[in-house]
Amino acid sequence: MFDTSLWQEACAFAARAHLHQLRRDGKTPYFSHCVRVALTVALKFDCTDEKILAAALLHDVIEDTTVDYDEVLHHFGKEIADIVAALSKDMRMIESKREPAYDAQLAAGPWEARLIKLADVFDNITDADTEKAQQMLVGKAHRALKLAEGDPKLASACDIVEELIGKVQANGIK
Secondary structure: OOOOOHHHHHHHHHHHHOOOOEOOOOOOEOHHHHHHHHHHHHHHOOOOOHHHHHHHHHOOHHHHOOOOHHHHHHHHOHHHHHHHHHOOOOOOOOHHHHHHHHHHHHHHOOHHHHHHHHHHHHHHHHHOOOHHHHHHHHHHHHHHHHHHOOOHHHHHHHHHHHHHHHHHHHHOOO
């Protein structure tokens, strides 16, 4: 039997969990976002830790699918499940309470969750189809940067996100 790596298992799991979901444009498979977030972690932020890449691929499965924490725990272990849980908003809450609760959860969670969040906002900005949408997402990027500030493990990723924000604020990115 061929032994697959953890990130390959996470990739297949996330692809199945997000099956038939589309991005806001109504055309792009949602799973492409998960892959781009993992690629951002690996290629832009230079982090190739297999557990972090697996968590990046899985970062939206609890929040946006029928998968729950226990299922992620069963398949991928506590460390990855805790990272994914820290990245998952409680969608039962009203937005005005949900967003501050989410920020507090990320702040209290493992540093790996904040790294993945930086990759998430990076991808959302670069994937936005209008300059107006990019500008709106800059606020979310600033929130992610504030949560990551002061952590030397996240300094390089913060620099990359700040550079992207600068480009958006200057004249948009292409």
